[in-house]
Amino acid sequence: MTRMTRNIVTMMLSAVFVISFLFGTGVEGLFEFKTEPVHPSRAELRTLRAISKANYDLAVEMGVNSIDNLQNLENNLSSRGINVQNGSISHKQLIETHPDEKAQQTNSLARKILKSSLYIYNTECIQKGVSRESCAQFLSTKSIPEGTKGLMDECLDFFSTHKDGNNVFRRLLPSNYKDGFYQMEDKLPSPREISNSALHGTVASSNDGNNHEDSHSKNLALVQWTQFIEHDLSKPVASSSQDGQQIECCDADNYAHIPRNLHPDCAPLIGVNLFSKYGKETCLNYVRSALSIEKCTFGPAQQLNQATGYLDLSQLYGFTRRSQSSMRTFSNGKLKSSNGGLLPLAEGDKRNLYCALKSDANETCFMAGDTRVNSNPYSIILYTIFLRSHNQFAEEIKTRNPDWTDETMFRAAKKLNVQLYREIVFEEWLPVVLGQKISASINAEPILRRANNLRDLEVSNEFAVAAIRFYFSMMPNVLQRMPSPMNNEINSEDAMSKLSASALFELMEASFRSEALDQPSKLNEFLASLLNQRALRMDATYAGDLIEEFTKARVPSRPNVLAFDIQRGRDHGLQGYVKYLEQCEGRPITTWDDLNHYIAPAEITKLKSVYEHVSNVDLIVGGISEIPANGSTVGPTFTCILGEQFSKIRQWHHNLVADPVSFESKLKKVTAAKLMCANSGLKEVPKNIFYIASNTNPLVPCDELLKSSN
Numbered sequence: 001m002t003r004m005t006r007n008i009v010t011m012m013l014s015a016v017f018v019i020s021f022l023f024g025t026g027v028e029g030l031f032e033f034k035t036e037p038v039h040p041s042r043a044e045l046r047t048l049r050a051i052s053k054a055n056y057d058l059a060v061e062m063g064v065n066s067i068d069n070l071q072n073l074e075n076n077l078s079s080r081g082i083n084v085q086n087g088s089i090s091h092k093q094l095i096e097t098h099p100d101e102k103a104q105q106t107n108s109l110a111r112k113i114l115k116s117s118l119y120i121y122n123t124e125c126i127q128k129g130v131s132r133e134s135c136a137q138f139l140s141t142k143s144i145p146e147g148t149k150g151l152m153d154e155c156l157d158f159f160s161t162h163k164d165g166n167n168v169f170r171r172l173l174p175s176n177y178k179d180g181f182y183q184m185e186d187k188l189p190s191p192r193e194i195s196n197s198a199l200h201g202t203v204a205s206s207n208d209g210n211n212h213e214d215s216h217s218k219n220l221a222l223v224q225w226t227q228f229i230e231h232d233l234s235k236p237v238a239s240s241s242q243d244g245q246q247i248e249c250c251d252a253d254n255y256a257h258i259p260r261n262l263h264p265d266c267a268p269l270i271g272v273n274l275f276s277k278y279g280k281e282t283c284l285n286y287v288r289s290a291l292s293i294e295k296c297t298f299g300p301a302q303q304l305n306q307a308t309g310y311l312d313l314s315q316l317y318g319f320t321r322r323s324q325s326s327m328r329t330f331s332n333g334k335l336k337s338s339n340g341g342l343l344p345l346a347e348g349d350k351r352n353l354y355c356a357l358k359s360d361a362n363e364t365c366f367m368a369g370d371t372r373v374n375s376n377p378y379s380i381i382l383y384t385i386f387l388r389s390h391n392q393f394a395e396e397i398k399t400r401n402p403d404w405t406d407e408t409m410f411r412a413a414k415k416l417n418v419q420l421y422r423e424i425v426f427e428e429w430l431p432v433v434l435g436q437k438i439s440a441s442i443n444a445e446p447i448l449r450r451a452n453n454l455r456d457l458e459v460s461n462e463f464a465v466a467a468i469r470f471y472f473s474m475m476p477n478v479l480q481r482m483p484s485p486m487n488n489e490i491n492s493e494d495a496m497s498k499l500s501a502s503a504l505f506e507l508m509e510a511s512f513r514s515e516a517l518d519q520p521s522k523l524n525e526f527l528a529s530l531l532n533q534r535a536l537r538m539d540a541t542y543a544g545d546l547i548e549e550f551t552k553a554r555v556p557s558r559p560n561v562l563a564f565d566i567q568r569g570r571d572h573g574l575q576g577y578v579k580y581l582e583q584c585e586g587r588p589i590t591t592w593d594d595l596n597h598y599i600a601p602a603e604i605t606k607l608k609s610v611y612e613h614v615s616n617v618d619l620i621v622g623g624i625s626e627i628p629a630n631g632s633t634v635g636p637t638f639t640c641i642l643g644e645q646f647s648k649i650r651q652w653h654h655n656l657v658a659d660p661v662s663f664e665s666k667l668k669k670v671t672a673a674k675l676m677c678a679n680s681g682l683k684e685v686p687k688n689i690f691y692i693a694s695n696t697n698p699l700v701p702c703d704e705l706l707k708s709s710n
Contacts, residue, residue, distance in 0.1 A: 010509055011536050013472050018595060019097055021141055023149035030528050031584075031640050031641075031643075031644035031647060033172040033173060033176060033580075033583050033644070035173055035582070037137075038129075038133045038134060038136075038137040039147060040130070040134035040137065040138060041134070043129075044129075044131065044134045044138075045128045045138075046129045047124075047125075047129070047130055048124075048125075048130060048134070048135070051120065051124050055123070055124065055492065055561045056120070056142070056145045056148075057114045057147075057148045058119075059117070059119040059120045059123075059298075059696070060112075060116045060144060060145060060148040060149055060151050061148060061149055061432075062115070062116065062119045063112050063113065063114070063115035063116030063117075063119055063151075064112045064115075064116070064151055065150040065171075066069075066115045067111050067112050067115060067147075068109060070107055070242060070503060071242045071243075073263070073264075074240070074241045074242060074243070074245075074263070077261065077263060078241075080243070080261065081247055081263055082248055082251075082257070083245065083246070083413025083637050084245075084247075085247040085252060086352055086356070086357060086358060086389050087356050087357055087358030088095060088252075088356070089254065089284065089285065089286035089556065089557075089559050090246075090248055090249075090250065090513075090531075091189075091246075091352075091356045091559060092356045092511055092512045092559055093284075093285055093286075093353065093559055093564065094238055094246045094285070094287070094346065095353065095355075095356060095371050095374075095375075095512050095588055096371070096372050096512075097235075097236060097237045097238040097289070098237060098238070098246075098353060098371045099237035099238065099239075099240055099290050099306065100162060100165065100320060100322075100323070101244065102165060102166055102320065103237050103290055103304055103306055104164045104240050104244055104290070105163070106158065106290070106291075106293070106304060107239055107290035107291050107292070107304060108242070108511070109151075109154055109155065109158060109240075109293065110290075110291035110292055110293045110301075110302070111291055112149075112151055112154075113144065113151070113155070113293060113298065113311060114181065114182055114291060114300075114301050114503075116144070116151070116298060117139055117181055117298040117299055117300070118179070118181055118182065119143055120135075120139060120298065121135050121136075121139075121179065121180070130481070131179075131180075132179055132180030133180055135177075135180060136180040136181055136299060136300050136480070139297070139298035139299050140297055140298065140300070140519065141297060142297055142298050142321040143296055143297050143298055144296050144297065144298065146320050148625075152296060155293065155296040156296060158293065163313070163324075164319075164320045164321060165291055165306050165307075165308070165319035165320040166304060166306065167292065167305045167306075167307070167308065167309065167457075167458055167459075168292045168294045168302045168303070168304065168305065168458055168459065169236070169302065169303045169304075169305050169458060169459060169461040169464055169572070170458040170459070170460050170461070171460065171461050171462075171572075172460050172461070172462045172580070172583075172641065172644065173462075173575045173580065173583070174575070175300050175301070175573035176573050176574060177300065177301070177573045178577045180300060180405070181300045182300065182301045182477035182573075184267060184570045184571060184573075185570060188570065188611075188616055188618075189610045189611060189612075189616075190269070190270065190271065191269055191560075191562075191563035191567045191570075191618075192269050192270075192271045192284070192548065192560060192563045192608050193271070193564075193610060194611075194618070194621060195542075195547050195548070195560055195562040195563040195566070196271075196547060196560075196563075199463060199540045199541060199542075199606055199621070206218070212352075215224075217534060217691050217692040217694065218302055218432065218474075218534065218535045218690060218691055218692075219468050219530065219531055219532065219533060219534055219535060219686075219689075219690065219691060220476075220479070220530045220531075220533050220534075220535050221530060221531055221672075221689045221690050221691050222432055222433075222471070222474070222633070222690045223378060223471045223474050223475050223535050224378040224379065224381065224530060225382065225425075225429050225431070225672075225690070226468065226470070226471035227375070227376075227378065227379050227427070227430075227471055228269075228315065228379060228382045228383070228470070229311070229314035229425060230464075230468045230469070230471075231307070231370050231372055231379070232308075232311060232312070232313060232314055232315045233307055233308070233311070233459050233463075233464070233468070233600070233645075234305060234307050234459055234463070234465075234468060235287045235305060235306040235307040235311065235319070235370065235372075236303055236304070236305065236306075236464060236568065236572070237286070237289065237290045237304060237306050238289060238290065238316045238390075239265040239287055239288055239289065239291075240287075240290075241263075242460075246287075247263045247265055247266065247287045248263075248285060249262060249263065249266035249268035249283065249285045249286060249287060250268055250283035250284065250285050251283070253558050254278060254282060254283055254284070255267065255280040255281065255282060255283055255684070256270050256281040256282070256283040257557065259688075261626060263287075265287055265288045265476075266286070266287060266288070266531075267286050267287075267288050267567060267571060268283050268285060268286050269283065269284040269285075269286050269549075269560065269563050269564070269567055270282070270283055270423065270651060271283070271284075271556075272532035276324075276604075282555045282556060283555075283556075284559065284560055284563065284564070285388065286564065286567050286568075288571050289303045289304070289493070289568065289571055289572060290303070290304045291303060291304055292304035292305075293296075300573070301573065303571075303572050304459065305458065305459055305464065306319050307319055307459070309457045309459050309648075309649065309652065310649070310652060310653070311418070311421065311422045311425055311649060311653065312418055312423055313386060313414070313417060313418050314369060314370075315368065315369055315370040315372070315373075315383070316335075316369050316383055316386050316387060316390075317335075317369045317414065318369030318370075319369060319370070323369050324369065324447050326367075327344070327367075328410065329367065329371055330406055330444070331406060332394055332395075332398050332406060332409055333394040333397060333398065333406055333407075333408070333409025333410035333411075333412070333413050334390070334391045334394045334395075334410075334413075335387055335390050335391060337388075337391065337643060338366075339520065340519070340521075340569040341384070341387070341388050341391070341520060342365035342366070342384055342517070342518075342520060342523070343367065343373065343380065343383055343384055343387055344366070344367055344368075345364065345365060345366060345367065345369055346365045346366065346367035350367060352367045353366050353371050354366065354371055354373065354374055354512075355374055355512055355513055355514060356511070356513065357513070358375075359566065361484045363513070363514070363515050364514045364515050364518035365513075366380060366513050366514045366517075367384075368383050368387075373468045374512050374513060374514050375511065375512060376452065376475075376510055376511055377474075377479065377504075377505050377509060377510050377516045377517050378530065380516075380603040381512065381517070381523060381526055381530065382469075382516050384517075384523060384679075385675060385676065385679045385680065386417060386679075388679040389417050389420065389675060389678065389679050390413050390414065390417045390677070391413075392678065393412070393413035393416045393417055394409055394410070394413040397409050397412050397413055400679060404426060404666065420567065420591040420670045422653060423669075423670055424670065424671065424672045424675065426442075426443055426646075426650065426684050427438070427443075428671065428672050428688065428689075428690065429672075429690065430442065430443075430646060432633060432688075432690045432691075433632065433634060433642065434632050434633075434634070434639050434643055434646075435629060435630070435631035435632035435639075436631055437631070438632070438643055439477050440687055442643060442646055442650060443650065445647060445650065445651070449512070453558060457652060459645065460573050460641065460644065460645055461463075461573075461574060462552075462574060462580065462619060462641050463641055463644075464639075465565065465567055465568045465569050465572055465574070465620070466565070466574065466619045466620040466623055466641070467623060467634075467637075467638040467641040467642050467645075468642065469620060470538055470623065470624055470633070470634050470638055472542060472546055472561050472562070472565075473537070473538050473539055473540070473541070473624050474535040474536045474544060475507065475535075475536065475542075475546065476502035476507070476533070476535075476536055476543050477506060477507050477508070477543045477544055477545045478504075478506050478596070478619070479503060479504045479505055479506065479526065479529050479530060479533065480502070480503060480504070480507065480529055480533055481503065481504050481529060482524075482525070482532060483500045484530055488590060497588065499559060504516070504522075504525065504526055504529055505526075506545065507545040507546070508545040508558050509544065510557075511558075514696075521681075523679040523680060523681075524680055524682060527676065527680055531676075531685065531686060531689060531692075531693075532692065532693075534692060538624065538628055538633050538634060539603075539624060539625070540603060540606070540621065540624045540625045542561065542562050545558065545579050546560075546561040546562065547561065547562055547563070548560045548562050548563075554685060562620075565620050566621060567620050569619055569620055570618070573617070574618075574619050576615050576617055576618070576619065576622075577617040577618060577619045577621065577622025577623065577637065578595075578614055578617065578622070579615075580619060580622075580637050580640070580641065581598065581622065583640070584636055584637050584639075584640035584641075585598075585636060589614065590614070592604055592607075592608055592614050592660055593613060594614070595614065598626050598627060598635060598636060598637075599622075599625050599626055599627065600627060601633075602631075603625045606625075607621070607625065607660060609672075619637075622637065623635065623637050623638045623641075624638075626638070632701070671705075672684070672688075672689045672690075673685045673687060673688075673689055673700060673705055674705050674706065676689060676702075677702035677705050677706055678706060682702055683702055683703075684699045684700060684701045684702055685699065685700060685702065685705075686698070686699060686700070687699075
């Protein structure tokens with residue numbers, strides 16, 4: 001990069017940050033989080049301003065060298081055979097958080113800046129009595145010095161090129177790190193202890209999913225769609241080795257490593273050995289999330305989001321241009337598919353990126369724009385539905401516009417598919433999650449007539465790693481089979497009684513595998529059962545397959561989703577639950593008794609058994625423990641965080657520049673019910689697909705629905 005080009009980029013970035021500051025920190029809307037800025041004392045400011053350029057140069061040199069030298073340690077770990085085994089628990093966790101090559105490069109750059117910042121904190125701030133908050137705030141305003149180790153040039157290059165799937169999670173409240181920059185709090189209870197003992201009674205307990213059904217008759221389509229929407233908006237990814245290899249923090253038997261075998265990015269979930277007082281500690285892999293940057297300054301860690309802040313079906317089409325290309329046929333605007341309109345198959349080395357297979361056996365493995373596509377059969381179904389929808393749009397477009405190019409057809413089909421998806425999210429899914437009143441308020445907000453703050457275009461950390469993850473509480477161990485010959489039909493009032501005790505799949509066995517849906521006919525059968533089976537209650541009790549089970553093995557035999565989410569919240573520096581509740585409710589929370597308005601007494605007792613003080617409760621734990629408000633699925637804190645995010649998303653969508661591709665379409669008002677009918681073999685569906693069919697939610701024949709679309 002030439003000096004002139006570098007100066008232009010610097011001026012552009014400076015202008016962006018000034019504009020962002022003038023317009024504030026968010027779109028004015030229904031949900032606002034406000035905090036008082038940090039004001040360093042005069043003595044602290046004198047100390048901070050006295051830091052010399054030579055000290056900043058030295059900090060950068062030390063920071064860059066520390067990352068460059070990491071390769072030696074990684075080579076040693078690899079030579080000791082410390083790597084992720086295919087089909088292991090760690091493999092499943094790392095498929096969900098797999099970074100692409102660009103994310104790896106961004107993470108490396110961000111960590112050089114973080115290491116440089118920590119050097120100044122340790123050598124200047126700590127030594128001279130400057131608080132962590134004042135130090136972090138001040139360094140966030142200090143530009144990286146030019147010239148030293150080429151770090152500033154590398155940072156400016158990052159902003160001058162297309163970021164393409166490398167965004168930064170914004171924060172609703174300031175980060176909460178022990179050192180103000182990156183160190184996780186170490187005096188909180190173990191995530192596995194919270195998940196296994198506190199919330200589930202005993203370590204060996206397991207909810208089979210049959211006695212915790214949702215009282216409002218919400219079905220599993222709500223779980224399915226929420227996960228799909230999460231995949232669209234949020235993808236935190238794990239750090240990886242310098243050569244792109246996945247990091248393993250536990251040994252092959254799921255016991256803890258000795259310290260010299262731990263990668264610096266490891267923060268494993270350690271647990272006691274229940275069967276031997278003096279035995280090795282058990283271990284579940286956790287690799288700290290990859291980092292990104294929002295400006296070329298020093299400062300605290302900011303996590304990378306590989307997804308976009310738009311509802312754009314990027315989980316299907318791909319977050320980057322490269323991943324989108326791998327999904328396209330480049331013929332007649334269509335996406336790739338396999339036999340019977342199923343998702344395309346991952347082949348060769350790609351199989352390990354999408355499926356956790358223990359061998360090279362000839363087992364079906366699907367691919368999509370997101371490596372999480374095979375996380376469970378629920379998600380596979382919806383990815384398939386939208387794949388088929390795109391290709392149907394492409395066929396209709398070709399019929400009416402045979403002279404259009406493949407690119408024009410593809411863009412037009414994608415535009416219609418995304419339009420359909422957005423309408424369902426705002427008009428049908430959101431009212432079920434937040435309630436009719438809140439969702440109507442979001443949809444009725446006036447559209448702002450000004451440019452959006454660039455930081456508003458991002459997804460909040462609190463939304464991504466806590467609030468949107470509520471659906472795991474509602475996910476049962478099994479999808480129950482409907483008795484033949486009703487495989488392709490939906491039943492009414494007594495739907496649940498007609499479900500067989502036998503299972504179409506078990507969650508643990510089907511995780512990150514595709515064989516449960518390896519035949520086109522299975523999709524109809526699965527979809528019918530999904531619309532008939534009630535979701536579990538949204539509460540702090542997870543189905544057994546999502547937490548640990550020790551009765552058959554001395555070590556963990558599967559991932560612990562709740563413990564993983566608790567650890568990730570701490571990794572991302574989220575504040576405690578009560579800080580968000582205070583912002584959302586406008587009242588102080590200082591004692592356990594203050595939670596009585598929001599959490600049932602029995603649940604408070606569970607929390608008190610593991611957390612020393614109410615201020616220590618993790619955001620996701622407090623959020624799923626809350627009593628849902630009338631007509632909504634989640635409690636007040638998650639309603640607030642989810643509402644804040646979707647309020648912004650709606651603003652962004654209305655301010656988007658119109659796609660230059662336009663054409664006349666026969667598409668009328670779409671519904672989720674029409675989408676299901678048009679892309680499956682179902683004969684009838686509930687009018688509102690997120691609830692069990694009933695007198696108030698009647699079945700609608702697919703023939704009638706599809707006829708009304710012509």
